[in-house]
Amino acid sequence: MSVPAALISRHFAGVPFASWAFGIRVWIAVVVALYAGFWLELESPLSAAITVGILAVPTRGQALEKAGFRFLGTVIGVVASIALIGSLSQARDLFLLAFAAWVGLCVYVACLSDGFRAYGAVLSGYTVALVAIQMIDTPGQVFDFGMQRGAAIALGIAAIAVVNDLLVAPDRHVELAAQLAAIHRRLRDHAEAVMRGEATDPGSIAGLLRETAALRSEITSLVTESSSGLARSTAARSTAVSLVAGIHAVRVVQALPGDVDLAARDWALSELRRRDHDVGEGLAALRSGARPARPWRTPFYFCHRLAAEAGVRAAIWLSLASAFFVLTGWSAAEASLVQLTAFIGLGVISPNPRAFTIGALIAAPIAAILAGALDFLILDGVTEFPLLALALAPFMIGAAVLTTLPNQVLAGIGRLNLIFILVIAGLSNPQTYNPEAFLDSSLFVCLAPALLLAAQLLIPPVSDERRRQQLIAAARREIDQLSSGRMQRYTPEEAMFRDAVRICQIAGTGVPGPQQRVVLEEALTLFDQAAIIRLSDASLRGLPDGPLASLADQARKAVSRRDVQSIRRAATDIEQAAPEDARARAASGALQVASLVMEEKVP
């Protein structure tokens, strides 16, 4: 049973009830994790509470998916820590270099994926900082420390999972279905306007493409939501892929001239109807929890070169910071290096690494002040757990509610504060209330983003301009490979979705402006051409053997040369060879549309 709509729409202090409920769930889970950690006498019960802070996402499935990748990332990180400490603990400089290389490798892997998978990859990198760097002076205890950390993380995961289940955290599929249905509605409105011959905004359809592709990582999270999660995730994938194919179909219809051949118009309109029907079926399957008739994958586009560049930069930033700390000779500097490594990893998987560092630089002093208020004004020597639980409430609920705000800056500050407050307050059993330890941890938490920002000013992150250039160059290369008959890993629809992910990445580079608009228009034109090449190839494959097979071969060669006149001739030949055959008519229509789309000049 879902939460009544009237309750969802109600607000308290300008914030929806759902956000307050989320904040209360996070606070309860933090308290449960801390209590269980104290009761089990874990070495670092704080890690369990921090895990809850990190896994604080509003829906159940997302929290569980992130938890899975957090656990897996920790296991890989602990194994890497043992390997690094075991082999290089006697050679500190080499150890730091190997550590920087490992973090660079993890950042590279993170850039090849999205969502919580990327988070898991960067976590494997900074777990080495948490385990190996902290244990650099006592290498014999690295295994025990790693096990303790694993236990604390498992406890944090169990706390948030149980609290989310018992307090009925919302399911993501309900909102996701509503989002996909809204995109479908807007696509239909756009298609109807195109059919009526009205002028439409080309930017709006590009927006639909980006919005659909951006839902990819959230679709993956449905798997962990419930027993019907896998079926719903498959249905949501199929719906998203059908939507992207539908957007392409609308763009094709829009591009048809008034005097176009009847076969071409029939093919384009039948594609539009087919995609609309597929989206409807997918949405129905998503809502009912059934498997869709056509399960499609949602491949992710990644650029190896950009990922490698990000990885190398991360390794250099870390090397510079390590060199700084070695030169200063501070004995407690490893705490700052741990934070810095985490900021590098988390920044790289955010849209703008430098903006993330600046956000951390703003959030760290705020968290230090709040943690100071918690330790020395509110608790002030208290040792009873119920009082600690009550004192944590405003900080945890407030930070969690901030994360749900639409303002991205405030949401980011809330997310970082949820973790920083716990880190700086240094909750332990019994609580020590040591002002010197508090000042040390505050200083190092604030120093980490400042130092990282300095390193990023010295060696800037991959620029938006370069990312745009690389992504568009990759799109051009793929068109050439398609023409030469390569790149057949995915069905035409899946490949369209992958191209839409790339368009989403291009749109995410920098602020919208004339330069970005030109690149986006080119990306959309290349998307149209790649899609129609794949679709016409698929319709040619559907032709029966016999005389049509040799004509299909000729058509395929014409498409691979992107020779518009030859494609048109091949289309006419196929239609004349079998005028009664529906498949031949469809292939002829697809080829004629392909010739029209290929005539479009890349801006």
Next chain:
Amino acid sequence: MTHPFRELVAGGVLVAPFVTYAVAALVMFLILRPILRLSGFAQLFSHPSIAELSVYVTILGLLTTLF
């Protein structure tokens, strides 16, 4: 009545019996999930998440009691 709990030894590392039971229950629950979906388990309850958590706790309890 209680029965002795055996610790799992993996490469010289002792794993607490409860951890073994919790992981085994999780594996069994994951295997059971497709059956739950096919049987329409989620539709039987107003709060399927609590019902699924209860199934997990039941498996864990049975494992702890019987083995």
